[in-house]
Amino acid sequence: MADKKKLTYWQLRAIRNEEKSHEAANNKIPIITNAYIRAQNYLTGEVQQIYRRYFTNGPYTEAQVEEILNTHVSPTELVTLRALAKNITDSESKKQVTDYLSALAAKERITRLEELKAKSYIAVKQVSSVEVQESTDLYTKVIQQAWNEATAEGVIGAVGKDVKLFEKGYVPQIDKETKQISILNPETGKEVTKVKAVPEKAITSFKELSGKYVKAALNTPFYGRNYSQRIWHNTDKLAERLSELFTAQQMSWMSERDMAKAISEEFGSGMANAKRLIRTEANFFHSTTKVAGWKQRGIEEYELVAVLDKRTSAICRHMDGKVFKVSEAKVGITLDPFHPHCRTTPVVHFASSEYADTRTANNPNTGKQFKIDQDKTYRDWEQIINSERKK
Structure with missing residues (x-):
């Protein structure tokens, strides 16, 4: 017989690992x-000086x-601008800044306005460099983790198929010399297939995915x-x-204070875009x-x-518990993410398995968590919460 807890473990583990990818994104x-804050403070300081x-x-x-902004600055300022760009590590962001400064250097003189715009451009590209680097590191780990999960679930899925054969009445016979199991049809007595009888090995590590x-x-x-x-576009x-x-x-x-506020709002919008992007795309790669x-x-x-709480979107409430064919998975239609900040996750579905356990749900009435049958959906959870509230 198959280990019921083991099969349930892999299904629950898939949910926990998706939560880990969200946590990694949050980190x-x-x-x-x-x-973003460093760039904002730098640029605000430069504007304050003016x-x-x-x-x-x-x-x-x-x-x-306009007359003040069109005054020319010293050619040495171009050297300062180039020095600002030195700590940009992302190759594409660095190329964009290099092209920008090359176009600026082609002019006979640089105005104070052009210098200010160049500083703002470089500051933003320093942000994009950090964002690309951190995102690449996160997504690479998410991809490897998700691949490991799929590998493990494939093993468990294969075990499930073998178990199904045994439960249907096939009688296994082991050959002590060859260490093979002969599976016989109990009705005809004929051999159906042979499999190697080897001890089950614990899955401790997986092959690293190729860089390609x-x-x-x-x-x-x-x-x-x-x-x-998307990062370059947003920045x-x-x-x-x-x-x-x-x-x-x-x-x-605009007063100095008005300008500082406007700069803060623009960087705040950029930060919001960055948070939405990294959370949503971590879900996408997973x-x-x-x-x-x-x-x-x-x-x-x-x-x-879907996550069982009041923050869950209408579409994820609807999709919770639905089963789809792997061959027909399509992002945004049958596969998450369905929207920005999506927290829904796909888990392997063993159609023939009768095993079930519980999942954790949040209770907005008490602020505590409770257990609900694993096969219950968001709609079932909502009914439980609403009926409890009416008591």
Whole structure:
């Protein structure tokens, strides 16, 4: 007989590992957030210097501000700008900054406005470099972990198929010399198949995925862009919005405090985009890698499991408990993520298994957790919570 707890363990482990990938994403967020804050503080300081040096007797007309911003700066400032770009490690971000500065160097003179915009551009690209580096590290680990899970689940799935044969009435006969089991049809007495009788070995490690496979997985487009392209796109948009702040028209009516607030809001928007991206794409890489691994190992079906709390979206409430074919998995339709910050996860589904256990649910009425049958869905949980509230 199969070990009921062992089969349940692998299904529950899949949910816990998805939670771990979310936690890993959350651990990266402070690092990326700090990069945004450093860039914001640097740029705010540079803008403050301009305000305190040139705009202390304001307000100024747009024409007066434009005249100040169009004054030329020393050519040595280009050296300073290049020095700022030295700590950018991401190759694409570095290339973008190099191209930007090369275009600036081609001009005879650089204005104070161009210098300020260049500093804002470099500051943002320093952020994108950190974001790409931290995201790459996270997603690489998520992909390897998900592949390991799929490998283990493939083994358990194969065990389940063997168990099903035994439960249907096949009588195993072991040959002591060859150490093979002959499975006989109890009705005819004829041999159905032979399998090696070897002790079950504990799964302690898995083969590391090749760099080529991981790179291909990382480059998989998610709604039109891969993760690094999305980071560059988001940071480019941030640089554009900052650039729009630094115009004579804007600075003629914005006080130093107003400008600092506007810069803070733009970086705040950038941080929100970064948090949404890293959480959502960690979910994407985890789920799509699991599906790829399942396909290789003959797993036929998977089930979607939503987090049982009030933050769960309407679509994930609807998808909770649904079973789909691995061959038909499609992100956003039958496979998570279904939306930004999605917490739903796919778990292997053993269609022939009668084994069930419990899953953990959150109780918003008491603030505590409780156990619910594993085969219960979000809708069942909601009914339990609502009926309890009415008591």
